[in-house]
Amino acid sequence: MSEYESPSSIHLSNLIKKTKEKGYDGLLLTEPNNIKYLSNYDTKSFAFAILSDNPVVYATELDLENAKLNSQIEVRKFESLSALNDDLVKEGLTNFAIESTLPISLYEKFSDKFSGKLNLTIDHLIEDERMVKSYDEIVKIQEATKIAQKAFTDLDVLSKYDSGASEWEVSYELGRLMRDYGAESESFDTIVTSGSNSSLPHAEPEHKELETPILIDWGAKYKGYCSDNTRTIVFSEKQQEIFDIVLEAHDKTIESIKEGMKACEVDKIARDIIAEYGYGDKYIHSTGHSLGLDIHENPNVSTRTETVLEKNMFITVEPGIYLEGNFGVRVEDTVLIDKKAHVIGDLPRIII
Amino acid sequence: MSEYESPSSIHLSNLIKKTKEKGYDGLLLTEPNNIKYLSNYDTKSFAFAILSDNPVVYATELDLENAKLNSQIEVRKFESLSALNDDLVKEGLTNFAIESTLPISLYEKFSDKFSGKLNLTIDHLIEDERMVKSYDEIVKIQEATKIAQKAFTDLDVLSKYDSGASEWEVSYELGRLMRDYGAESESFDTIVTSGSNSSLPHAEPEHKELETPILIDWGAKYKGYCSDNTRTIVFSEKQQEIFDIVLEAHDKTIESIKEGMKACEVDKIARDIIAEYGYGDKYIHSTGHSLGLDIHENPNVSTRTETVLEKNMFITVEPGIYLEGNFGVRVEDTVLIDKKAHVIGDLPRIII
Numbered sequence: 001m002s003e004y005e006s007p008s009s010i011h012l013s014n015l016i017k018k019t020k021e022k023g024y025d026g027l028l029l030t031e032p033n034n035i036k037y038l039s040n041y042d043t044k045s046f047a048f049a050i051l052s053d054n055p056v057v058y059a060t061e062l063d064l065e066n067a068k069l070n071s072q073i074e075v076r077k078f079e080s081l082s083a084l085n086d087d088l089v090k091e092g093l094t095n096f097a098i099e100s101t102l103p104i105s106l107y108e109k110f111s112d113k114f115s116g117k118l119n120l121t122i123d124h125l126i127e128d129e130r131m132v133k134s135y136d137e138i139v140k141i142q143e144a145t146k147i148a149q150k151a152f153t154d155l156d157v158l159s160k161y162d163s164g165a166s167e168w169e170v171s172y173e174l175g176r177l178m179r180d181y182g183a184e185s186e187s188f189d190t191i192v193t194s195g196s197n198s199s200l201p202h203a204e205p206e207h208k209e210l211e212t213p214i215l216i217d218w219g220a221k222y223k224g225y226c227s228d229n230t231r232t233i234v235f236s237e238k239q240q241e242i243f244d245i246v247l248e249a250h251d252k253t254i255e256s257i258k259e260g261m262k263a264c265e266v267d268k269i270a271r272d273i274i275a276e277y278g279y280g281d282k283y284i285h286s287t288g289h290s291l292g293l294d295i296h297e298n299p300n301v302s303t304r305t306e307t308v309l310e311k312n313m314f315i316t317v318e319p320g321i322y323l324e325g326n327f328g329v330r331v332e333d334t335v336l337i338d339k340k341a342h343v344i345g346d347l348p349r350i351i352i
Numbered sequence: 353m354s355e356y357e358s359p360s361s362i363h364l365s366n367l368i369k370k371t372k373e374k375g376y377d378g379l380l381l382t383e384p385n386n387i388k389y390l391s392n393y394d395t396k397s398f399a400f401a402i403l404s405d406n407p408v409v410y411a412t413e414l415d416l417e418n419a420k421l422n423s424q425i426e427v428r429k430f431e432s433l434s435a436l437n438d439d440l441v442k443e444g445l446t447n448f449a450i451e452s453t454l455p456i457s458l459y460e461k462f463s464d465k466f467s468g469k470l471n472l473t474i475d476h477l478i479e480d481e482r483m484v485k486s487y488d489e490i491v492k493i494q495e496a497t498k499i500a501q502k503a504f505t506d507l508d509v510l511s512k513y514d515s516g517a518s519e520w521e522v523s524y525e526l527g528r529l530m531r532d533y534g535a536e537s538e539s540f541d542t543i544v545t546s547g548s549n550s551s552l553p554h555a556e557p558e559h560k561e562l563e564t565p566i567l568i569d570w571g572a573k574y575k576g577y578c579s580d581n582t583r584t585i586v587f588s589e590k591q592q593e594i595f596d597i598v599l600e601a602h603d604k605t606i607e608s609i610k611e612g613m614k615a616c617e618v619d620k621i622a623r624d625i626i627a628e629y630g631y632g633d634k635y636i637h638s639t640g641h642s643l644g645l646d647i648h649e650n651p652n653v654s655t656r657t658e659t660v661l662e663k664n665m666f667i668t669v670e671p672g673i674y675l676e677g678n679f680g681v682r683v684e685d686t687v688l689i690d691k692k693a694h695v696i697g698d699l700p701r702i703i704i
Contacts, residue, residue: 044552044553044554045554061636061637062553062554062636062637063553063554064636065551065552065674065676066552066554098456100455100456100457101455101456101457102455102456103452103453103454103455103456104450104452104453104454104455104456104459104474105452105453105474107456107459108474122456122457122460168531172528172531176524179520179524184556185541189537199417200396200417200418201396201414201415202396202397202414202415202418203418204536284413284414284416285413285414322417324417
């Protein structure tokens with residue numbers, strides 16, 4: 001067993017309790033980050049976790065040493081799906097909640113092919129549990145953000161622009177700095193996009209010299225947890241005009257956020273401001289999302305998300321305006337929900 | 353439309369034909385690499401493709417500009433699952449083959465929640481089509497391999513060892529060199545592991561000075577296609593002894609491979625050689641896997657894979673011996689199947 005590092009113990013007992021209250025014998029999990037969340041074991045292969053009174057993780061032979069070194073719950077060797085199925089039936093565990101992402105082929109194998117004795121129901125128990133972060137998780141997300149923002153500051157994008165650096169060089173150096181400062185990796189493929197490409201919200205860095213504006217969307221992963229920020233550096237008057245609208249949407253949305261609001265209400269604030277300036281149809285994505293072990297977690301912050309924001313949830317606030325074929329602007333911060341929203345980190349929104 | 357670059361046209365017509373022959377109205381796809389394979393559109397969001405006489409890809413608003421710039425098949429805007437469901441029913445398309453990886457929640461939404469009019473059946477049509485590569489795909493995998501091997505050679509791992517470099521520095525520099533030489537990214541997180549950590553087949557590079565042996569498993573991605581190699585550099589007599597066994601398994605397996613063999617027969621050759629030397633229980637993974645747009649594709653090369661190898665399939669051959677708590681050795685090349693196996697690239701198996 002490794003030194004205790006995961007947030008699992010509180011969440012584990014919460015989940016066992018809720019699983020029972022809803023009448024399930026257990027929770028059957030396959031998503032690597034759900035397994036990591038509960039066991040601290042980061043699978044490099046595929047794995048199953050069975051969460052009941054006696055939580056167990058099944059690891060493949062390839063990954064067994066890794067599992068035994070890191071898991072805080074019992075580890076068994078995964079032999080085959082039918083052997084696992086037999087184990088469960090033998091232990092009287094037949095009525096399971098499953099993740100909504102379980103692949104249909106596994107679902108069919110468990111529910112039909114073997115004994116027909118397992119009853120599997122999609123339930124968002126674990127997605128819901130993961131929404132509200134523990135103290136330990138909050139600290140990791142703060143640290144990830146700190147690393148990412150220090151790397152961005154020290155990179156000095158404007159000097160890179162002056163020296164004729166390419167998008168991918170900037171992206172690569174940012175990745176290197178984040179690792180130098182303690183990140184294990186990027187939390188997603190860094191977006192460094194400039195000129196007309198910036199109107200594609202998820203453009204990949206190209207081997208071409210930086211143009212203007214320069215949009216950078218990046219994050220660090222620290223002890224498994226993600227950060228997420230975007231900054232856009234503008235140069236022309238038109239770019240500045242669009243930037244000011246996006247920044248107003250960003251700032252006013254963050255000022256308005258407090259626990260008890262619905263996620264769709266947050267989205268509406270940003271969307272309405274951009275629409276007032278006549279760019280409603282150029283705001284082509286949601287206002288944000290939560291993050292944690294995954295870079296995209298529930299709740300999403302979209303026009304349709306009815307989830308009520310609770311204390312110790314994180315969401316990103318990332319309004320943008322995308323003028324197709326011309327340029328795009330986005331400004332993003334991650335906030336922690338409480339009586340008001342606390343912006344994580346202290347990176348200036350305006351880079352000059 | 354971008355310049356024609358994807359292998360899609362041959363595969364597209366093959367798949368439409370096979371889909372009809374099996375009595376489906378079409379194929380419903382959600383895996384990003386399946387969508388890229390058929391349309392050349394690399395989704396940054398989520399997307400659906402419907403493959404029938406009139407192939408269509410549905411992209412979210414966020415990703416619509418990207419889809420229109422790159423897709424070689426019709427692009428429509430994705431509004432909602434129920435709108436998509438309605439479209440399909442309206443066009444008389446109700447009987448679909450689906451991927452085995454479709455998430456259970458999407459499956460349920462399509463098949464029950466809306467109209468109950470869609471009939472979805474898991475079928476490996478596209479996985480099977482993707483196994484045999486077109487000329488264009490072969491060239492891309494060769495090029496990816498060339499880039500990755502040149503980067504490894506120019507990196508000169510032994511000089512890094514002599515200068516006291518850390519695992520992660522080597523991993524990072526290898527990634528940078530691959531990009532310098534034209535890769536868009538690594539085909540997976542580079543494994544640079546050394547000393548006792550090398551007994552974990554998928555160890556992550558650590559911020560610690562290289563020990564011995566040094567095991568590096570890496571690949572480049574070029575125009576979407578992956579390469580995959582492993583080299584282990586040994587120093588002590590015991591390491592050399594284990595290396596020689598692994599190399600014999602690697603070489604003799606590759607010499608034996610020819611079209612018409614079953615994948616499990618390939619696995620058995622490597623496994624038997626390692627077992628003869630008394631290390632059967634230390635060979636804790638499959639002998640290989642295919643690759644392409646994904647780093648792991650069908651067929652797997654395991655004890656249980658009955659798939660017959662055909663001309664223009666790729667497989668990796670990567671036997672290994674893992675002495676828990678002590679060290680591990682693996683040697684891996686990617687081969688193209690024909691009357692015999694052609695090793696891709698020309699990297700020496702022994703690094704001294």
